[in-house]
Amino acid sequence: MNKTIALISEHASPLAMLGGVDSGGQNIYVGELARQLAALGYAIDVFTRRDDPKLPIGVQWLSNVRIIHVDAGPPKQLSKESLFQYMDAFTESMEAFMARQPKRYALLHANFWMSGYVAMKLKERLGVPFVITFHALGKVRLMHQRENDKFPEERCDVEAQVMQAADGIIAECPQDEADLTQLYRADPDKITMVPCGFSPHEFHPIDKAYARMLLDMHPTRKIILQLGRMVPRKGIDTVIQALTQLRKESIDAQLVIVGGEYEKPHLHADLEYRRLMEMATELGVADAVSFEGRKNREQLKYFYAAADVFVSTPWYEPFGITPLEAMACGTPVIGAKVGGIQYSVANGKTGFLVRPKDPQALARKLELVLKSEDLQLYLRQNAIKRVNECFTWKKVAQQMDEVYRRLTAEQLDVKDDDKRIIATAFLEAADTFRLSADSLTDAILRAGNMLAKAFEKGGKVLVCGNGGSAAESLHFSAELLGRFEMPNRVGLPVISLMADQAMLTAWSNDIGFNDVFARQVEAYGRPDDVLMCLSTSGNSPNLLEAMEKAKQLGMVCLTLLGKDGGQAAVRGDINLIVPSSSTQRIQELHLHIIHLLCTIVERRLVNYSVRRQAATLSSSLVQAVDLSVSQNGNPKPDYVKQKSDIFG
Known part of the structure; x- marks a missing residue:
């Protein structure tokens, strides 16, 4: 598939400083869409008007994205309301640049009505299909601005012509789609709704x-x-x-x-x-x-x-x-x-x-x-x-990719499609890890410290989950019952409630599956023990029953969840909720969090093994002395005092 695309944005360059009268959302839209399309394997050229004589013809902005500065009118900053008179010159300059390129553009994507005019003329001359995002419509603007609207009178007529000529029209929201069909009678079959987005790399929760x-x-x-x-x-x-x-x-x-x-x-x-x-x-x-x-x-x-x-x-x-x-x-x-x-x-x-x-x-x-x-x-x-x-630029680009593929009547071959799936999965995983680092660090520290204190007090951890979470619960118990990173330490009392297959199958077959975990919590749990529940949804009945039983016993409930946390988040004392709606991404983060908890526990219990061994040795000595005393008569007073000093 030819994945060379031209984005036309006559007044809004990704390179412009934002915040001015004519620079804002469209600049961001064009830049972020180009960035994410490049990540999907597209080669993108962004055509924008040269508004400074010092600007070169082309700027390699990203590895697969070039900014092309088109000569159209004087090379200085002008209000966008005055630019339409230069759009024929823009068309000619862009056509000349396209003729020098080794590869034909598969599609033009116009942004704003004047860029739509350019794309319409280029389609007439070169036969290249185009799609348009209007970003704003002249008839809507006139309703609100009236006499303050300084755009040329022909704007609305040009917009209607562009809609007729376009191969596809992008509506950014339901209101935009309604305005296109009701005010301009645009063909509904041409319209696809693709919203704007934001970048999780740029914008995420901060304290x-x-x-x-x-x-x-x-x-x-x-x-x-x-x-x-x-x-x-x-x-x-x-x-x-x-x-x-x-x-x-x-x-x-x-x-x-x-x-x-x-x-x-x-x-x-x-x-x-x-x-x-x-x-x-x-x-x-x-x-x-x-x-x-x-x-x-x-x-x-x-x-x-x-x-x-x-x-x-x-x-x-x-x-x-x-x-x-x-x-x-x-x-x-x-x-x-x-x-x-x-x-x-x-x-x-x-x-x-x-x-x-x-x-x-x-x-x-x-x-x-x-x-x-x-x-x-x-x-x-x-x-x-x-x-x-709903609104990441990555999702926007994926939806736009579907529009482009449909309009160019080409399908990715299996190899390219598999590559796209793999690349998308890596991007999703990276975003989820980044968001989790921002939102969960403090909670993971609290959870690790709580687990360490439970072990120090002689308590234990019961852990459970279903499906993939069941496997992760077994993984967690194996890491702490055996060892994670610290060699030669004592085993820590962690019981995976998935380990007793006889209990699970017999109980679920004879009684029901909803309380297979609660029954084991009732048998093994003690006050100040910890119940750790893993779930991507937080709504599994058997986990909720187990948490209810743990609360009755005075246990602490730790959850590893995803999505909105579900009902389990209401019952949990410490909730680690992965900010994702994807089951795969949630489970990947759960495994990472499990390893982090193991690290924290081992770091906090660095002297735990020594204390346990010392206590065992001391207990053996006491038993030996007590046995000797019982065999040889009453103990000497200094021994009684020494035993009291050492063992309280």
């Missing part, structure tokens, strides 16, 4: 106190974050107005605003910043509003993590990537019920949705979230789960 320390933020004050381009339609004024309502409710909150053209906002140069500052001053909340200016991508995760809640309340939004990034960092989102935000934010589960331009409704939801730490925790857990299951 809030640590993030605030790095950013020099108040450690306990409630922080509301707004992050994005500094333009009126983003609705930052709505958040400032809502802040006045919170102040009336005696909520000590600070609004942190990140974004804009400059690293430090300028009153004279940035009209939107000046307007918002004047509004905050008039409303009496200027002391609670902080404008942080433009920040680089490496800094953004700390702002997301430092916030108690992220707010995104634009008038309209084709999709909106920042809510995904916030949720990936574990920050609840209150968003406007528009465009893609109403699709990505699960109302009541990962955050809340409110009407745009409604500061009272926003204030009520902010008050609800800021006053309840339990609600924040609930929203945090659901947010992390949702975005990692």
